[in-house]
Amino acid sequence: MNLTDPLAHGVEHSKIEGLVTAMKKVDEAVNNSTVLQDDDELFLPVVAGEIRELEALLYIVDDAAISAGVKAGWSFPSGTTMVWGDVGIWNNAALGLLTEQTAPRIKTTIAQSGKVGAILRGLVFVGNSGGFIHFRWAQDVAQVANTIIKRGSYLRSTRLS
Numbered sequence: 656m657n658l659t660d661p662l663a664h665g666v667e668h669s670k671i672e673g674l675v676t677a678m679k680k681v682d683e684a685v686n687n688s689t690v691l692q693d694d695d696e697l698f699l700p701v702v703a704g705e706i707r708e709l710e711a712l713l714y715i716v717d718d719a720a721i722s723a724g725v726k727a728g729w730s731f732p733s734g735t736t737m738v739w740g741d742v743g744i745w746n747n748a749a750l751g752l753l754t755e756q757t758a759p760r761i762k763t764t765i766a767q768s769g770k771v772g773a774i775l776r777g778l779v780f781v782g783n784s785g786g787f788i789h790f791r792w793a794q795d796v797a798q799v800a801n802t803i804i805k806r807g808s809y810l811r812s813t814r815l816s
Contacts, residue, residue: 673814675699684801689793691728697790697810701732701781706815709739711775711790714805723802724795727775731789734782742776779812788812 679696701707717723729737779788790810794802 674811676809676811678809679804679806682803682805684803685792685794686801687794687797687799689726689795689797691726691791691793693730693789693791694804697804697808698787699810699812701735701779701785701788701812703732703781703783703785705781707779707781707812708815709737709775709777709779709788709810709812711773711808711810713773713775713808715771715773715808716801716803716805717769717771718800718802723798723800725773725802726793726795728791729788730791731779732782732784732786734784735788736780736782737777738780739775739777742774778815 677697677699679694681696683695685692697711699709715725717725727741729739731737792804
């Protein structure tokens with residue numbers, strides 16, 4: 656995998672200065688696992704020292720009879736800090752709080768079954784090294800049935816400084 660060329664990985668640059676997006680072109684399923692894994696398509700490049708606004712809009716399908724739920728987090732370059740949270744779950748309009756994350760870890764659990772949309776938003780303060788921000792996810796409770804992030808889910812990030 657050539658991580659120096661974001662366009663080779665489905666990351667698309669907008670014509671608007673500073674806007675970068677990544678959209679899932681295929682469904683991705685996880686089953687029987689609570690271990691966070693990098694999403695295959697939802698990641699974006701960042702440059703050392705910049706501040707970015709980040710938004711994720713996720714279409715999630717949980718096939719489990721008892722909801723497996725989704726836990727989410729991020730991986731990012733060393734020295735980067737994020738303040739983020741879930742700002743909307745389309746089945747119950749639950750609102751989350753933005754909390755600081757200085758190390759890649761779980762920060763939110765989306766506990767829904769069936770089909771649900773989720774919006775995650777936050778700010779990214781990139782440290783002294785650039786690289787990529789990866790959306791990470793897993794089932795909150797391991798279930799044999801699939802939990803799927805559907806095609807069309809996306810990340811969008813705007814450079815603020």
